[in-house]
Amino acid sequence: MLHERPAEKKAKGEQTLTAEFMWVDGASERITVQPCDGDLPDACLQFPWNVRVHTRPDVAFYPEDQRPKVVRSLNSFPAASTCLFALEVRSSPLGAEVWAAGRYVQTLSRTGNLAGSIL
Numbered sequence: 001m002l003h004e005r006p007a008e009k010k011a012k013g014e015q016t017l018t019a020e021f022m023w024v025d026g027a028s029e030r031i032t033v034q035p036c037d038g039d040l041p042d043a044c045l046q047f048p049w050n051v052r053v054h055t056r057p058d059v060a061f062y063p064e065d066q067r068p069k070v071v072r073s074l075n076s077f078p079a080a081s082t083c084l085f086a087l088e089v090r091s092s093p094l095g096a097e098v099w100a101a102g103r104y105v106q107t108l109s110r111t112g113n114l115a116g117s118i119l
Contacts, residue, residue: 015081020118021089021096023110031098033087035080040071042079047098049106055080089117 016034023029036046043056056077057070088099095110 017087017119019087021108022115022117023112024115025110025112027110029108029110033100040074042081045080045083045085045100047100047105051105053085053100053103053105055083055085055101087119089114 016032018030018032020028020030031048033045033047035042036044036052038044038052038054038056039059040056043058044052044054046052056074056079059067059070062070085101086099089108090097090099091114092107094107096108096114098105098108
């Protein structure tokens with residue numbers, strides 16, 4: 001399990017985490033994760049594959065009458081640009097699964113075993 005430490009506060013889009021995965025057959029795959037805005041500012045981590053992992057509430061899932069309360073509680077949740085999260089790669093029959101903050105993100109489909117990774 002790998003942990004990314006928060007860097008100095010930068011302008012939106014300038015903080016990224018890049019991970020490269022190498023396979024025993026010599027192939028490699030690189031993914032980039034960066035903070036993004038959901039319905040609230042600095043609310044989620046954007047992964048490739050059009051996948052977002054929210055660090056702040058996604059107000060779209062709340063009834064209209066509860067949304068103002070959710071917005072008022074914004075600062076009680078970590079900003080995506082400063083949060084620590086676990087990035088895990090788990091072996092699977094289809095290749096390797098990518099998990100972030102305990103949530104499934106995507107399967108990297110490859111035959112053969114994962115040889116290593118670099119952050």
